[in-house]
Amino acid sequence: MGIRIGDKPYAERIQAGIENSFMRQAVSSAQGRFRSGRLKAAEDLGDWEDWRTLGEEIRHHTMENLDYYLHQLSEQVEKRGGTVFFAETAEEANAYVQEVAKKKQARKVVKSKSMVTEEIGLNEALQQSGCEVVESDLGEWILQLDEDPPSHIVTPALHKNKEQIRETFANKKGYTKTDQPEELAAFAREQLRKDFLEADLGVTGCNFAVAESGAVTLVTNEGNARMVTSLPDTHIAVMGMERVVPTWEELEVVVSLLTRAAVGQKLTSYITALTGARLEDETDGPEDFHLVIVDNGRSKILGTEFQSALHCIRCAACINACPVYRHVGGHSYGSIYPGPIGAVLTPLLDGYEDHKDLPYASTLCAACTEACPVKIPLHEHLIRHREIIVEREHMGAKSEEWMMKGFAKWASTPAAYKLSTKMARTAMKPWTKDGQIENGPGPLKGWTESRDFPAPAKKNFREWYKQREKRRGEA
Amino acid sequence: MKVSLFITCLCDTFTPDVGKDTVQLLERFGCEVDFPENQTCCGQPAFNSGYKQESIQAMKQMITAFEASEYVVGPSGSCVQMIKEYPHALKDDLEWSERAQAVAQKTYELTQFLVEVLQVSNVKSTFQGTATYHPSCHMTRLLGVKDAPRILLENVEGLNLIELPLKEDCCGFGGTFAVKNAAVSGQMVEEKAQHIDETGAEYLIGGDMGCLMNMGGCLRRNKQDVKVLHIAQVLNSQ
Numbered sequence: 001m002g003i004r005i006g007d008k009p010y011a012e013r014i015q016a017g018i019e020n021s022f023m024r025q026a027v028s029s030a031q032g033r034f035r036s037g038r039l040k041a042a043e044d045l046g047d048w049e050d051w052r053t054l055g056e057e058i059r060h061h062t063m064e065n066l067d068y069y070l071h072q073l074s075e076q077v078e079k080r081g082g083t084v085f086f087a088e089t090a091e092e093a094n095a096y097v098q099e100v101a102k103k104k105q106a107r108k109v110v111k112s113k114s115m116v117t118e119e120i121g122l123n124e125a126l127q128q129s130g131c132e133v134v135e136s137d138l139g140e141w142i143l144q145l146d147e148d149p150p151s152h153i154v155t156p157a158l159h160k161n162k163e164q165i166r167e168t169f170a171n172k173k174g175y176t177k178t179d180q181p182e183e184l185a186a187f188a189r190e191q192l193r194k195d196f197l198e199a200d201l202g203v204t205g206c207n208f209a210v211a212e213s214g215a216v217t218l219v220t221n222e223g224n225a226r227m228v229t230s231l232p233d234t235h236i237a238v239m240g241m242e243r244v245v246p247t248w249e250e251l252e253v254v255v256s257l258l259t260r261a262a263v264g265q266k267l268t269s270y271i272t273a274l275t276g277a278r279l280e281d282e283t284d285g286p287e288d289f290h291l292v293i294v295d296n297g298r299s300k301i302l303g304t305e306f307q308s309a310l311h312c313i314r315c316a317a318c319i320n321a322c323p324v325y326r327h328v329g330g331h332s333y334g335s336i337y338p339g340p341i342g343a344v345l346t347p348l349l350d351g352y353e354d355h356k357d358l359p360y361a362s363t364l365c366a367a368c369t370e371a372c373p374v375k376i377p378l379h380e381h382l383i384r385h386r387e388i389i390v391e392r393e394h395m396g397a398k399s400e401e402w403m404m405k406g407f408a409k410w411a412s413t414p415a416a417y418k419l420s421t422k423m424a425r426t427a428m429k430p431w432t433k434d435g436q437i438e439n440g441p442g443p444l445k446g447w448t449e450s451r452d453f454p455a456p457a458k459k460n461f462r463e464w465y466k467q468r469e470k471r472r473g474e475a
Numbered sequence: 476m477k478v479s480l481f482i483t484c485l486c487d488t489f490t491p492d493v494g495k496d497t498v499q500l501l502e503r504f505g506c507e508v509d510f511p512e513n514q515t516c517c518g519q520p521a522f523n524s525g526y527k528q529e530s531i532q533a534m535k536q537m538i539t540a541f542e543a544s545e546y547v548v549g550p551s552g553s554c555v556q557m558i559k560e561y562p563h564a565l566k567d568d569l570e571w572s573e574r575a576q577a578v579a580q581k582t583y584e585l586t587q588f589l590v591e592v593l594q595v596s597n598v599k600s601t602f603q604g605t606a607t608y609h610p611s612c613h614m615t616r617l618l619g620v621k622d623a624p625r626i627l628l629e630n631v632e633g634l635n636l637i638e639l640p641l642k643e644d645c646c647g648f649g650g651t652f653a654v655k656n657a658a659v660s661g662q663m664v665e666e667k668a669q670h671i672d673e674t675g676a677e678y679l680i681g682g683d684m685g686c687l688m689n690m691g692g693c694l695r696r697n698k699q700d701v702k703v704l705h706i707a708q709v710l711n712s713q
Contacts, residue, residue: 018662323645327662361656363649363663364523365612386525396525404526410515411533414540417515421488436695446657451664451692454489461482461491465498465510 002090002121003336003350005149010334010357017328023159027329030158034320037264038371045260055257056375058250059311066302069211069244070293076214080276082289090120093294097122097203097236098129100290104234106131106200112218112225113137114205115153115314116240116294118336119349122203134195136224138188145172151330151338154262154316159329192224202228202286206239207314208254209291212247215275216291219258221268229274235286237274241298242310254313261373262315297349306381309344311374318368318378324361333358340368344381352388356395359385403443422463424456478506479541481549481558481582484516485684493684496711497550497585504593514540517557524651527564534561535571538578546592547582550707552614553683555584559618584614585707586682590623597630602712606678607639607671609646611686624682624706631709637674648689664693671701682706
């Protein structure tokens with residue numbers, strides 16, 4: 001699938017989102033739960049702002065020394081019998097996994113939830129080389145059955161309600177029971193159990209890799225990742241190159257921030273740290289372990305003004321806080337990374353050409369920046385993207401460019417400014433009724449489609465002030 | 476104390492009454508208010524749309540207009556925050572960034588100035604009615620002015636304040652966002668209007684004209700019987 005989802009233009013995607021009332025209902029109620037959960041979990045922890053500062057420092061330090069920690073990580077993984085592969089591109093990463101699958105003569109692959117494998121399109125690559133791929137995270141499994149992309153980075157099927165899920169199970173898997181979540185989950189569990197036992201290869205993501213020990217940690221609530229990493233003979237973990245922490249001590253901080261910011265939990269049900277394959281005197285774990293460290297555009301972000309976007313721990317707090325996401329849903333972003341972090345990250349990873357509208361899909365209300373547990377200045381990155389789109393990429397609309405040139409002249413010429421504010425009422429007169437504009441011209445058209453716009457005042461402030469000064473002088 | 480009024484282009488053009496109330500309110504607390512005539516717009520429409528070079532022309536005009544002032548006070552969290560951005564936006568130009576810094580340091584949002592500088596918590600105003608307050612995003616999250624409006628409003632005699640559900644959610648204004656992404660903006664303000672309706676308040680109070688124009692326009696279109704007031708109008712009500 002890759003990072004891009006769908007091929008409709010931005011305006012159509014947004015309109016489809018707005019018109020999808022089922023999805024919007026599901027999104028706004030989920031946002032409500034996530035937001036209050038996050039605030040409560042932050043309050044319970046106490047000193048939340050200090051934790052955020054610490055989180056930011058850890059991520060900053062790690063990015064500043066990423067080469068060192070990745071080297072240490074790969075040494076540690078190899079010392080424990082694992083194999084490390086550094087993939088510069090999505091293609092390289094996929095080709096490596098395909099190669100391992102081929103060597104193992106793997107027919108069935110089970111996966112736990114991983115955004116980076118979505119980003120590189122690993123499922124399609126494995127299917128092309130003849131493997132059956134089964135997603136075992138409940139949300140991802142639902143989406144796989146429905147051939148639907150994720151709309152959220154933590155809860156990928158957030159846009160679906162239980163009735164829709166029941167329907168999917170019924171149509172695709174012959175499910176006959178009700179839409180009770182317990183029954184739906186029990187059905188998924190029963191279906192997936194067979195896949196776990198049959199799979200030759202288990203593929204997971206990696207929430208954080210611990211450089212000092214070579215451990216790969218997985219933060220989940222369903223326990224499926226444990227099946228994926230312990231039942232098949234081979235385990236391949238795929239991680240974005242920024243998902244590393246120096247030691248267990250820093251892991252504790254970022255995991256605490258992640259679980260609290262993501263779902264309002266102190267800890268998730270399962271936090272699994274896997275240190276390599278099964279050794280001779282051990283009884284469980286895979287025979288073979290591979291760690292694929294994916295660059296796919298990340299190293300280009302290092303050392304730039306956008307470096308802090310790599311601090312992201314994929315908690316989705318910004319997405320849950322975003323009022324734009326609330327009304328348009330994840331698919332409207334046209335990227336597997338939606339919401340504010342998606343609008344920052346997607347153009348960096350996949351270029352501006354197809355994503356130039358994303359940085360504008362924000363009111364710059366900064367709810368994202370406030371929610372981010374590692375203090376990424378998301379709204380500032382969005383403004384910076386806009387500057388690049390306009391000034392470097394020259395992708396701004398010509399009409400907008402002229403308008404902004406006019407704005408600059410207007411705002412830097414007091415005489416022109418004064419005259420225009422004085423004339424504004426007269427200029428707007430043809431569209432004014434009862435002091436309001438209900439059907440405005442040009443750029444006001446969109447505004448007045450859903451709300452009124454006030455007509456300029458009869459006398460502007462500076463005229464009033466001038467007359468007052470005059471009266472005072474005379475008195 | 477000498478205070479220069481930063482009127483903001485929206486108040487200047489659309490709601491001069493807010494400017495009058497701001498002047499009178501400041502004078503009531505002993506400020507000597509002047510109005511530097513060469514002020515224009517803070518530049519935010521261009522800055523937030525990515526037209527940085529164009530916004531810098533506005534910034535330089537505003538810096539020049541307010542350089543001689545002792546204090547600069549404006550009835551908008553968002554426009555004041557824009558002035559606070561100037562030093563960063565002009566960081567590549569040493570001379571202008573220093574001049575920007577000097578202006579930014581002495582610029583305050585109205586309620587922030589009343590509470591933090593004048594140390595006033597009760598403006599001794601009277602306003603009869605039931606109202607709900609929308610804390611605008613830039614004022615609260617970026618400028619960090621969260622408590623001042625609440626402190627001042629709570630001390631207004633006769634005013635019955637009702638908490639707005641999901642008050643911290645953006646109203647959908649976002650400057651050029653309301654034009655570029657008009658459909659999404661329309662959905663956002665519609666949700667806000669519903670929340671306002673749920674409070675049953677007669678008045679909606681806010682501290683930023685852009686947000687108030689957006690919400691007011693939606694309330695009017697919906698024929699909701701809610702009057703929209705800038706906080707300066709309530710604080711100057713006798």
